[in-house]
Amino acid sequence: MSTFGDYFRVTTYGESHCRSVGCIVDGVPPGMALTEADIQPQMTRRRPGQSAITTPRNEKDRVAIQSGTEFGITLGTPIGMLVMNEDQRPRDYGNSTMDMFPRPSHADWTYLEKYGVKASSGGGRSSARETIGRVAAGAIAEKYLRLAYGVEIVAFVTSVGGVHLYPPTAEHPSPSTNPAYLQLLQTIDRKTVDEFLPVRCPDADAARKMEAHIAEFRDKADSIGGTVTCVIKNAPSGLGEPCFDKLEAMLAHAMLSIPATKGFEIGSGFGGCEIPGSIHNDPFIAAETAQKLEEEQAGPTAANHHHAGIPRPKLTTKTNFSGGIQGGITNGAPIYFRVGFKPPATIGQEQTTATYDGSSEGVLAAKGRHDPCVVPRAVPIVEAMAALVLMDAVMAQHARKTTRSLLPPLNQAGAEQSKAPGNGQA
């Protein structure tokens, strides 16, 4: 379905060439300051045409809030948002080849198999414009998470083709064992990431190589994939619902729902499967020291989350192979994960393929200019989806914690259990 989330629920609509694309966000907390100005920055970061290596179509993508706020304050009712499609001509891509041939590795063929109707642009909802609603909704979630918990969600490009920010080495087969990588996760912010436009890889050398790599594929009328890494800092502990809706399961669901994604890994990921348990296990340590250090480094933003009165957990982990999630539940450490994006299917090179009815073969070549690599533009979409997952989990946990907090203390109930950890804190 076109709905994501249970408590903070986003429903989107829109194809490439219809009147508008948009979404309804239900479950937005009331009493939060919110205007288009909170949403537009991420919309703009998502927008194509930001450099020579991304697609030059100039979509303006101005979001307009339809409902759910008054005088810049959320009412708690659903927030309708939309972005007009400036190009509403169906059959824009249309030409005789397009009508006869499903494009290789596009959704043309599968949408027809599914619906029995072909949208003029081919793959209907598989259009990248569908992600506009996600980014708009994600911006609301993010604002809340930042205000309430000081949560920061930052994504950045970690590879383009074979060019990696942290290439696997003999010493560090997974970057999770590399102190430089872990340090980057602690300090990275969006401003820094955008200083490395057009590729959004926060390392001058790697960024330069990646840009050159993309340019190379652009010049060959070819395309290339890459990976985006995302870190979520200051997420409260206790998020994620056993057993089917573990936080990493929800993140994986969210990330693999982004067009063109091929893989997801949390924490140490696939690399971690090759590390012995004796190293991979994250020992607990008292949170105090770690916290002091973090605050000194991160400054006023991190301090913000204290107003919420949510105490930091007493423990943290020395290493973080777990990626901030254990047993499907956050432990308060930074959550980090990596998402793989395939090379875009639309390329200028000629490709031999079959007609819809399988009766003959032919050759396709995309006209115009197309994005040779999507990872730079995927950054705000990954952030948005991460925010939606986290927000939903936060509200679920708020429901549970508050519900529990109204129960009488267990010692009144005479339970033997009362000596065990946590049972005095009803």
Added chain:
Amino acid sequence: MSTFGDYFRVTTYGESHCRSVGCIVDGVPPGMALTEADIQPQMTRRRPGQSAITTPRNEKDRVAIQSGTEFGITLGTPIGMLVMNEDQRPRDYGNSTMDMFPRPSHADWTYLEKYGVKASSGGGRSSARETIGRVAAGAIAEKYLRLAYGVEIVAFVTSVGGVHLYPPTAEHPSPSTNPAYLQLLQTIDRKTVDEFLPVRCPDADAARKMEAHIAEFRDKADSIGGTVTCVIKNAPSGLGEPCFDKLEAMLAHAMLSIPATKGFEIGSGFGGCEIPGSIHNDPFIAAETAQKLEEEQAGPTAANHHHAGIPRPKLTTKTNFSGGIQGGITNGAPIYFRVGFKPPATIGQEQTTATYDGSSEGVLAAKGRHDPCVVPRAVPIVEAMAALVLMDAVMAQHARKTTRSLLPPLNQAGAEQSKAPGNGQA
């Protein structure tokens, strides 16, 4: 929540030491022959204690159907199933260390952060016994999919630690470009996989190396991770719901909800992100030739699915980097994906960690024998979760297709669209 699926909906319950673990499966098609004999084989494959390298606890795990069938036929009503816990002693693991220290990389700490109550076994629902309900429910889904479409779901071990069935080479950085790998996906079946017990890697040489690798970690009282690859054959085209519930997103959600998983990749996966679009795009070809060949090879099982009267799609793809899914929707080609499992957290080695209250440090070492590597036992769980995802998607698509089929043909509606592909077939 403890519920998975919208149309074929599984709800599970149970911890390590409670009376029973079980599930309710809602949405099971009526009129299907079903008894415990259909379910027990996968329960048994999941059972620990099958060899020297898996945990020797002897759980019998006999499933008992409570409702929803009569005289061996499903009624269409919810199927309750349960497996008694033979060991119902809470505090089984209990000892003074266990009560004072959260075990590193277990769910002890996060469950306490989430619920404020500590189950005697530590991580409550994070117990491996929780997967019993999944496997029982998956067996029902599988039976339907096999009867109705000839679907075959086969998982097997592709790596243990650094030992890979298809190690990356210069020529084949991703196994998706390796013809031997693709051939294996076409031919592998469960019987063959189980011939390679205890590791379930269907290659004598690799299996031997993996078994030795696991034994090595067992002897060091350490643990190691690995990967499981799963292929779904004969899945109908058109499955998967845009945009948030793409089939790969549902698979990722399902797989990352299995305890100890760290990563998921569909088709070419992370490796595919390094392959140029001009190679990675899967050209369409007429399905006829491919199909003939497949039937000759696969024999009567594949032929089964013809009774359903579901015609195979007219097209298939020459290569299958997409892993059978394009734009989030199946195209009829084999679906394959890989799941990464971390090294088990419970190890016999001593580990230094902190007490629950962070006040002091101490040393933990697990008593008894524990599974040094979970991937062999994970095989039927991966298959079960894949079956649940597919079954839900099949029912969603049945709803859509049948609903559409009752509409009058579009040419009666006088639509211009009627010349486009697919519009005559209402």
Added chain:
Amino acid sequence: MSTFGDYFRVTTYGESHCRSVGCIVDGVPPGMALTEADIQPQMTRRRPGQSAITTPRNEKDRVAIQSGTEFGITLGTPIGMLVMNEDQRPRDYGNSTMDMFPRPSHADWTYLEKYGVKASSGGGRSSARETIGRVAAGAIAEKYLRLAYGVEIVAFVTSVGGVHLYPPTAEHPSPSTNPAYLQLLQTIDRKTVDEFLPVRCPDADAARKMEAHIAEFRDKADSIGGTVTCVIKNAPSGLGEPCFDKLEAMLAHAMLSIPATKGFEIGSGFGGCEIPGSIHNDPFIAAETAQKLEEEQAGPTAANHHHAGIPRPKLTTKTNFSGGIQGGITNGAPIYFRVGFKPPATIGQEQTTATYDGSSEGVLAAKGRHDPCVVPRAVPIVEAMAALVLMDAVMAQHARKTTRSLLPPLNQAGAEQSKAPGNGQA
């Protein structure tokens, strides 16, 4: 939440004075002809200002489809729809009294208790404008149901205050025993209902009395309630999901979600609770005779539903106290139910009430003209909600029936059950 339905899922947004009100409809069958012209008629029937006895505000309520169709054909993707609010001035109702006093029996007070934020119009989403999205979505569901099954949904006014179309008599305490009433249910259509504007009670005498009754309350600056009865003809048998989502439960949910409703009864309703079982039980009869008769009476519309190839059930009931639903599942007979609407809370008379903070009392009187009775306008809203319930149930049943139809016949499975009714029809 602002979402209704599982398979055919409607999400709405919008308050009184925001930019637009609208909805997203997910799960619309692909390949159906659909334009605004299919939706506007019910929007217009819902519109206020149609006569001297309804509110004279002139809302134009032009619906605009945003997505999900191309060239007038549904794509199967979500349909976004919106209606601009022509009056977007927050605080329109605003005055000092309004800010100080919650209006008696409005949602002003409860919305503030719920959200802690007060919308300028008072009750936020409780505005009647919220129903616009329901009616738009309902029109799509209705079109499908009519095309596929010849379903007709007709609502009409059966009482205004104490003036009843079928007042209870000694002979007929419930109209369900009155042949004239049952005959009306069989023959009534929307055209006839609208001939009795402004009250929409399809009986000249009763309508006149009701109109006079409403006028009387209008003249006293008071208000009055009433009831709407709705009949659904040609609904297929087998709809409704045990046990929590019985069809009458879904209808009750849908109807009581309409603003100002106080009661719901299905079939014989509360009156039926006073009738002995020996009379109230509906004996089965062969459907053939009944059907012939019905077709002679109802003409070509009813015949329409044959194209779907859905055979009518073999049995029908002689009487219909059940209201077409038994055990929560439709039996193919007409479904009918009654919905009670309270007198509108906004009245011109002075009312004494308390300030928000409870510190003092005061007197409120609504300015301008307000609807003294909502039942005439409620007619299309009741129809829309009935259509949404039915459409969702139809799609659920399509999923089940098609899923079952692909199973092998049971006699192959060797089941003893195979002699029982229905078991040969796999």
Added chain:
Amino acid sequence: MSTFGDYFRVTTYGESHCRSVGCIVDGVPPGMALTEADIQPQMTRRRPGQSAITTPRNEKDRVAIQSGTEFGITLGTPIGMLVMNEDQRPRDYGNSTMDMFPRPSHADWTYLEKYGVKASSGGGRSSARETIGRVAAGAIAEKYLRLAYGVEIVAFVTSVGGVHLYPPTAEHPSPSTNPAYLQLLQTIDRKTVDEFLPVRCPDADAARKMEAHIAEFRDKADSIGGTVTCVIKNAPSGLGEPCFDKLEAMLAHAMLSIPATKGFEIGSGFGGCEIPGSIHNDPFIAAETAQKLEEEQAGPTAANHHHAGIPRPKLTTKTNFSGGIQGGITNGAPIYFRVGFKPPATIGQEQTTATYDGSSEGVLAAKGRHDPCVVPRAVPIVEAMAALVLMDAVMAQHARKTTRSLLPPLNQAGAEQSKAPGNGQA
């Protein structure tokens, strides 16, 4: 589906003659004392065979908790519960007539139309035993609501056939205008209701008449319906979700999902549709006086809910035609509603009906003794469903309120809105 609720989610299974009936309750707050002793009393109140006028089958119905508690304390994980069916013989009712004829007004026919498979007991899940899971789950919800808010839910019989506790009079067409009725709602408790067994109508005179009325129908081998009224006291304000999940809509859904129900009305109900708005509007008054009075009357139970620190709302209403709900949201006043139950379909009298295939007619008469009136036994089921609705709404509101409470105060955001009521209380 067999699932009810979003936050506090109940899934049930079981037919008449399967091994067990039961449920899984997900979302139970952790840290609550809970054993079978909390659940059994309502199970026992629901049990048939409590008197000469209810069905004499002796079902023992002992509930067994399977999971989700340890040492009598909830863990926050799903609670599995089951009750063994002591009579597990399929075809218990079976005889040649039963196999040939669908029983009038039973679910035999519609279940066959829906599933195409006939359960040996006829209507599958429509069995009254299905309600066992509801009552077990409801008991958990009730315990929480009582502990956290002092909520009391009390249902009682208000009519049997034409015998009413408060028969409509010229002065009081609806009991909502009758002070004696409103006084009863304030003071009634379960203990008192059960003093009036077997009919559970808390008025000696009316109870006697109802008992005689039921006996009369029993002696004629006939059956009769009736109504149950339920009051919920001390429900917090702010419960109920706009716009589709208004609290009365959820209650209506819940009640009409109980077998044999025909109608639902909230507050003044259908009678209220005949009362002028000027009377029907509930004026607000300061809650203080009302509260003092109530506490003097209701004693320590009501006082309990103070520990939760949830302040009572500042206002209450002078009258309560609204039934405690305005705009779909609770206002803190008692919630009351009425549910209509039809006469049971199983009667000893002979009934003429048709065979399954419509080919011939025949005569059916139920053997053995059957319940001539279900309302006395329906009392705990109505209470259970009310508890489930309320619990779900409470958790939804907890999620919202806590989420809001973590936002910074609005005056920091510089909003103009800040002068309006409620906006200083972030």
